[in-house]
Amino acid sequence: MLFRLSAFTALLAALPAVSVFGGQVPVVNGVLGGVQTTPKVKTDVINAAPAATTPGKLRVVENSGICETTPGVNQASGYGDLASDKSIWFWFFESRSNPDTAPLTIWLNGGPGSSSMIGLFQEHGPCRITNDSKSVKLNPNSWNQVSNMLYIDQPVGVGFSYGTTDVGTSQAAAEDIWNFLQIFFKDTRFSKYQKNDFALWTESYGGHYGPTFAAYFLDQNAAIAKGSVSGLPINLKVLGVGDGLTDPLSQYPGYISYAASNPYHALVSQSVITRANTSFTRSGGCRDQIAQCDSTGDQDVCSEAQSFCNNNILSPLAGNYDVYYVLTRNPDPYPPALDTYLGSSALMKKIGAQSSWEETNDDVYSNFAATGDWMTNSRPNLEKVIKAGVRTIVYDGDADYILNFHGVEAMVDALQTQFTATYAKQQFANFTVRGQAAGLFKNAGTFSYVRIFGAGHEVPAYTHGSLSTGEAALQMFSQIMSNSSLHAT
Numbered sequence: 001m002l003f004r005l006s007a008f009t010a011l012l013a014a015l016p017a018v019s020v021f022g023g024q025v026p027v028v029n030g031v032l033g034g035v036q037t038t039p040k041v042k043t044d045v046i047n048a049a050p051a052a053t054t055p056g057k058l059r060v061v062e063n064s065g066i067c068e069t070t071p072g073v074n075q076a077s078g079y080g081d082l083a084s085d086k087s088i089w090f091w092f093f094e095s096r097s098n099p100d101t102a103p104l105t106i107w108l109n110g111g112p113g114s115s116s117m118i119g120l121f122q123e124h125g126p127c128r129i130t131n132d133s134k135s136v137k138l139n140p141n142s143w144n145q146v147s148n149m150l151y152i153d154q155p156v157g158v159g160f161s162y163g164t165t166d167v168g169t170s171q172a173a174a175e176d177i178w179n180f181l182q183i184f185f186k187d188t189r190f191s192k193y194q195k196n197d198f199a200l201w202t203e204s205y206g207g208h209y210g211p212t213f214a215a216y217f218l219d220q221n222a223a224i225a226k227g228s229v230s231g232l233p234i235n236l237k238v239l240g241v242g243d244g245l246t247d248p249l250s251q252y253p254g255y256i257s258y259a260a261s262n263p264y265h266a267l268v269s270q271s272v273i274t275r276a277n278t279s280f281t282r283s284g285g286c287r288d289q290i291a292q293c294d295s296t297g298d299q300d301v302c303s304e305a306q307s308f309c310n311n312n313i314l315s316p317l318a319g320n321y322d323v324y325y326v327l328t329r330n331p332d333p334y335p336p337a338l339d340t341y342l343g344s345s346a347l348m349k350k351i352g353a354q355s356s357w358e359e360t361n362d363d364v365y366s367n368f369a370a371t372g373d374w375m376t377n378s379r380p381n382l383e384k385v386i387k388a389g390v391r392t393i394v395y396d397g398d399a400d401y402i403l404n405f406h407g408v409e410a411m412v413d414a415l416q417t418q419f420t421a422t423y424a425k426q427q428f429a430n431f432t433v434r435g436q437a438a439g440l441f442k443n444a445g446t447f448s449y450v451r452i453f454g455a456g457h458e459v460p461a462y463t464h465g466s467l468s469t470g471e472a473a474l475q476m477f478s479q480i481m482s483n484s485s486l487h488a489t
């Protein structure tokens, strides 16, 4: 999680076009979330299959003893082989309580190109990386307290996943993960979970992945019911989107207002804010370019909008602060890096990993940047999922700049669903956790939103007041996963 914009400016000049400093969103030629000058979707082979694949099947190591050490709680890690040249890495942990009836949650980090091992080891997995990056410690606020958890590195090429990297849109990624889930649920070790409630929780670029994947799963369920597709339905009951990029047109003004004013401090001078605001509002500027991407769906237009807006707005407005946690200046060593721990060959052998790990894969990021998927609007898919009755929560840490709550709340306010009128009438209430105000929330029907105090981009990695790390996030997750609205405790 450690790329630091300004601290590395000199270094950047000497580096190749795409440079990733452990952050979820790459820095390209010095621009956070930038686009290479001649973007092209390319089909590269990442870490060409080091082991024999088993197309249509899983390769599994059971109970490696890594991370989850609670007695009697099973785990499994390995690959689902979509094809001989496409292997998707997964890591499954049983729920610490009633695994046979507990829901099954899949977790996806963003990027695009970032590994979901970020969520596992820095946020809400059964263990968390220690500050010296050398070991892990059992996590009492792990989300497998209440749900079976399935962490997936996707698309192909990301994290421990390997093979031909030809995915460059959220829609194409959704199709691969639907196929992965078919393989997972057909395996005799995991078929018992297919009937359980299914949840999809995502973060960051997951503001695109979550709504797009969920809407696609619903479409596939309908096609299976009609008999036009053969496969196992996915019992989708919950969608969670944390600090997500969903609707750029609603969200980009949030960079300008958050950089000027947020619960902590301004990020840049007034002159930088004024310049970025002009780049947004002027004719042919960022706002017009995003609108043109929306109305034409043209990949070149969308890719150019990403380049322009991130050059002129997202990147310059961050100042010298950590874009994922504005309470610290660059470089912020927290959450601790995972490279050393996950790079150990002894660990890789134990868990069955065949390909070396990196936090964010440049080729996958570049493929997405070439299609401009970043600037497409995933709000219609989010609306479709909410309208279908899937319980949905959007959440955001108030110290995150890169997907800040100004933008996310503007996106939420723009949602058009059966709950829109009720939501608009609600006042924010304190999200109280063990008697302490830990955030502000609203519920309307089966939709909820919460802004978590003191949290950066990776919400469960932070704490507030005398709560423990990830405690407020676990209360949020537990309430939603038990099909309840958010409430104070």
Ligand SMILES: *[C@@H]1O[C@H](CO)[C@@H](O)[C@H](O)[C@H]1NC(C)=O
Residues within 6 Å of the ligand: 131, 334
């Ligand atoms: C790890 O680092 C964070 C951020 O600096 C700090 O808040 C936390 O207390 C540290 N944890 C431990 C166990 O020292």
Ligand SMILES: *[C@@H]1O[C@H](CO)[C@@H](O)[C@H](O)[C@H]1NC(C)=O
Residues within 6 Å of the ligand: 256, 257, 260, 273, 274, 277, 278, 281
């Ligand atoms: C940005 O420009 C618009 C239109 O000129 C103006 O209404 C708004 O107040 C400006 N915002 C900031 C933060 O300067």
Ligand SMILES: *[C@@H]1O[C@H](CO)[C@@H](O)[C@H](O)[C@H]1NC(C)=O
Residues within 6 Å of the ligand: 428, 429, 430, 437
């Ligand atoms: C939340 O609680 C704090 C005190 O803990 C109080 O000052 C504030 O007014 C409350 N906010 C709301 C919206 O109820």
Ligand SMILES: *[C@@H]1O[C@H](CO)[C@@H](O)[C@H](O)[C@H]1NC(C)=O
Residues within 6 Å of the ligand: 237, 446, 483
């Ligand atoms: C979840 O709660 C909603 C609203 O109360 C209800 O309509 C729905 O049937 C519940 N779902 C499940 C799986 O119990």
